[in-house]
Amino acid sequence: MTAENYQKIWQTVLLIPAGKVASYGQVADLAGLPGRARLVGKALGYAPTELAVPWYRVLRSDRSLGFAPGSATALEQRQLLLAEGVVLKHNRVSKATLWQPDLAELLFKLQY
DNA sequence: ACCATGACGCTAC
C-alpha cells in the first residue's frame, strides 16, 4: 500500500511537462494523497532511476527549491530547471511556471 | 512499542 502510493506519486510527477513545476503538496493532492506532502519527498528519494522521474520539477509551495541553498542537490536542480527554460529569481521560480493541469485529462492519464 | 527524523505545508503572529 505504501508502495502503491509511491507508484501514484511517481506517475503524477511524470505528468509534469518540461518547463513547468509543481509543489510537493500539489503532487500529493493530485495523487489522491491530500495532506501528505512529506510522502512525496520520500517517494522521490526512493524513485528508481529507470523510471526517469523528473524530481527536479517538484519544489516547495512557496516556489523555492526543495533543498538547502548551496547544496549539491540544489545546484543540480537549479541547473536542470534552467536547462528547460524555467526562470529562477533569487532561488524562486515565477508564478507563470507553475503547472496547472486539466483535471479531466489528468484523471484520464492516471487511469484510476 | 517508543522515539527521532525528515526532498512538506498551513495558519498565526
Next chain:
DNA sequence: AGTAGCGCCATGG
C-alpha cells in the same frame, strides 16, 4: 520576511 506550532506518517534505531 521570519519564526513557531501543529498536522502528516513512513522509516530506522
